[in-house]
Amino acid sequence: MTEMLPPALILIAAAILIGPFKGHFRTLVLLAAPLLTLWTIWQVPDGVVTTMPFLNYTIEPVEGSALRRLFATVFAVMALVGGLYAFRVAKWYELAAGYAYAAGAIGVCFAGDLITLFLFWELMALFSTVVVWCGGTAAARAAGMRYAIMHLFGGIILKVGIEGVGVHTGSFDIQPMLATSFDTWMILIGILINAAAPPVSAWLSDAYPEASPTGSVFLSAFTTKTAVLALILLFPGEGILVWIGIFMIIYGIIFALLENDIRRILAFSVVNQVGFMVCAVGIGTEMALNGAAAHAFAHIIYKGLLFMCAGAVIYRTGFSKCTDLGGLFRTMPLTAICGIIGALSISGFPLTSGFTTKTMISQAVADEGMITVYLLLAAASAGVFLHAGIKFPWFVFFQKDSGLRPKDAPWNMAVAMIIFSALCLFIGIFPETFYQLLPYENNYVPYKAGKVLFYVQLLLFSGLAFFLLLPLMKRTLTISLDTDWLWRVMFRKIGETTFNTVAYVGSRLETKAQATAGNLAALAKRHLSSSNSPESFGVFSRTWAIGTTALWVVVLLTVYALVYFT
Amino acid sequence: MTDPKQQDAWLVRPSSIRILWRFFWMILTLTVLAQLVIKIKGSFGFDSWIGFGAVFGFISCLLMVLFAKALGMFLKRDQEYYLKDLKDD
Numbered sequence: 001m002t003e004m005l006p007p008a009l010i011l012i013a014a015a016i017l018i019g020p021f022k023g024h025f026r027t028l029v030l031l032a033a034p035l036l037t038l039w040t041i042w043q044v045p046d047g048v049v050t051t052m053p054f055l056n057y058t059i060e061p062v063e064g065s066a067l068r069r070l071f072a073t074v075f076a077v078m079a080l081v082g083g084l085y086a087f088r089v090a091k092w093y094e095l096a097a098g099y100a101y102a103a104g105a106i107g108v109c110f111a112g113d114l115i116t117l118f119l120f121w122e123l124m125a126l127f128s129t130v131v132v133w134c135g136g137t138a139a140a141r142a143a144g145m146r147y148a149i150m151h152l153f154g155g156i157i158l159k160v161g162i163e164g165v166g167v168h169t170g171s172f173d174i175q176p177m178l179a180t181s182f183d184t185w186m187i188l189i190g191i192l193i194n195a196a197a198p199p200v201s202a203w204l205s206d207a208y209p210e211a212s213p214t215g216s217v218f219l220s221a222f223t224t225k226t227a228v229l230a231l232i233l234l235f236p237g238e239g240i241l242v243w244i245g246i247f248m249i250i251y252g253i254i255f256a257l258l259e260n261d262i263r264r265i266l267a268f269s270v271v272n273q274v275g276f277m278v279c280a281v282g283i284g285t286e287m288a289l290n291g292a293a294a295h296a297f298a299h300i301i302y303k304g305l306l307f308m309c310a311g312a313v314i315y316r317t318g319f320s321k322c323t324d325l326g327g328l329f330r331t332m333p334l335t336a337i338c339g340i341i342g343a344l345s346i347s348g349f350p351l352t353s354g355f356t357t358k359t360m361i362s363q364a365v366a367d368e369g370m371i372t373v374y375l376l377l378a379a380a381s382a383g384v385f386l387h388a389g390i391k392f393p394w395f396v397f398f399q400k401d402s403g404l405r406p407k408d409a410p411w412n413m414a415v416a417m418i419i420f421s422a423l424c425l426f427i428g429i430f431p432e433t434f435y436q437l438l439p440y441e442n443n444y445v446p447y448k449a450g451k452v453l454f455y456v457q458l459l460l461f462s463g464l465a466f467f468l469l470l471p472l473m474k475r476t477l478t479i480s481l482d483t484d485w486l487w488r489v490m491f492r493k494i495g496e497t498t499f500n501t502v503a504y505v506g507s508r509l510e511t512k513a514q515a516t517a518g519n520l521a522a523l524a525k526r527h528l529s530s531s532n533s534p535e536s537f538g539v540f541s542r543t544w545a546i547g548t549t550a551l552w553v554v555v556l557l558t559v560y561a562l563v564y565f566t
Numbered sequence: 567m568t569d570p571k572q573q574d575a576w577l578v579r580p581s582s583i584r585i586l587w588r589f590f591w592m593i594l595t596l597t598v599l600a601q602l603v604i605k606i607k608g609s610f611g612f613d614s615w616i617g618f619g620a621v622f623g624f625i626s627c628l629l630m631v632l633f634a635k636a637l638g639m640f641l642k643r644d645q646e647y648y649l650k651d652l653k654d655d
């Protein structure tokens with residue numbers, strides 16, 4: 001077997017070249033690198049392809065499998081279409097950071113051991129932070145800092161787990177495990193932090209909407225979905241994931257319903273969708289894992305598409321809140337149509353990608369006879385239509401006439417949105433072609449008349465609920481407190497209080513110490529100092545008669561001699 | 567409602583909204599009635615009842631909206647809530 005270099009290196013090289021190259025050369029690099037990466041991804045055979053020494057270990061930077069190629073493919077497609085979407089407006093350093101970030105994600109896909117996984121994991125953390133910072137505002141800088149702290153903290157937990165597993169089992173291989181020991185729990189928690197699982201889901205909705213309109217497209221794709229891949233590789237069938245997933249699904253819906261910022265709505269909906277995948281990994285059957293992988297693939301495309309539409313709207317209008325927007329279908333029809341296709345896909349409407357992938361997860365749950373989970377997933381499917389499927393296009397493109405008459409998206413953004421819309425429909429209409437890429441043999445048939453009818457009923461009546469309940473969903477100029485309140489306010493308050501207390505105690509001690517020092521100085525002066533008049537000399541600086549000293553020496557020597565000889 | 571210079575888009579005229587609502591109700595009724603012809607093979611028995619998906623979808627959404635609304639009373643803050651800190655720095 002011939003060894004090959006990690007496919008991620010192509011995008012790393014591209015990220016380095018984006019800076020010095022200008023004009024058409026830069027565009028060429030931006031478009032050619034992901035295409036070359038795609039081609040390379042499909043050259044990676046199954047099994048461990050490359051091994052190399054690293055410190056005292058042998059690491060496996062390239063290991064192939066259908067699952068790994070599937071995730072790497074969608075990451076490369078995302079880099080390509082995201083690059084096309086961004087290249088005319090994004091700063092060169094945002095593009096470079098975005099490509100390095102994508103390289104990290106693709107590196108994780110082919111990591112054969114935990115050390116390689118960790119290195120690429122941290123590459124993602126670093127460059128995604130840069131992408132957040134490229135938002136350029138004070139809010140983006142602050143959010144980027146919180147994002148970096150969260151991910152570096154997650155990285156440390158992951159590293160503790162990886163080292164524990166290495167020390168205790170002697171192997172860094174990536175293989176299925178269950179959270180049964182401290183080490184494996186640390187790995188699971190480290191991955192779940194990146195998946196935006198509770199209680200830290202808030203990092204996602206905090207950071208993504210602060211990036212630039214183009215940056216959030218990149219951000220939506222990689223971090224959470226590499227976490228899903230890592231969960232599929234390391235923790236298939238880990239039961240706790242089912243309930244973590246369900247929590248994420250409901251959390252995403254509820255918080256998105258309360259939200260006013262369009263990109264924050266989409267960010268909550270990322271948590272919601274990743275919840276479906278995490279839940280499926282927890283089920284752990286072949287169909288469930290196929291479902292998780294397929295849904296991740298479809299999700300990256302429709303969520304990228306939705307962030308592109310939101311980005312185009314923000315780029316053209318400068319507004320990002322539902323309360324400022326509305327009625328844009330008049331002048332941005334293409335963006336509106338693409339947004340609706342993305343919204344229908346995320347809702348899992350028949351003939352879109354969400355239907356052919358999400359129902360696979362529901363079917364896997366039903367096959368296991370998990371009735372509660374099944375009903376919760378069905379309710380959540382209705383909820384997705386409510387919070388993203390209708391809410392996003394309705395408040396942006398219809399609702400009221402905001403009076404805004406912006407131009408439609410620039411041509412490159414339009415082409416990127418059309419490509420992703422077409423992919424959403426392709427996966428929805430020709431699922432069999434797409435199913436061939438899945439890791440396990442697939443005999444799931446999405447299009448059965450009864451199933452289609454059930455979902456159409458479910459979704460259309462959710463739509464009815466939306467329009468009847470519209471008065472209850474009037475947008476307000478508010479944000480909703482989340483667990484990030486803990487670290488943005490409470491920890492900060494605790495820190496400030498501690499600091500102030502220490503400072504107060506310190507200043508009191510200092511006053512005391514100064515007073516004591518003053519007293520000591522006076523004492524010393526009284527006893528040691530000399531001045532002009534011999535009577536006021538300190539006791540140690542007076543002049544004593546030599547006879548007195550001789551007498552004291554005799555006394556001391558006598559005492560010494562007595563003690564010594566007795 | 568009409569612009570003096572040109573009429574607003576067809577989609578937002580009150581007359582068309584009335585038509586759209588009627589059309590929507592018709593589709594909704596059809597999706598339930600279709601169950602008389604197309605059998606939904608449920609996984610747990612009760613999910614093949616006539617109109618189960620419709621009722622379940624509607625009620626779940628109702629509950630989620632009400633729950634969100636109730637939670638919002640505790641969690642909603644002015645949009646400047648965190649920005650104040652930023653300005654202090």
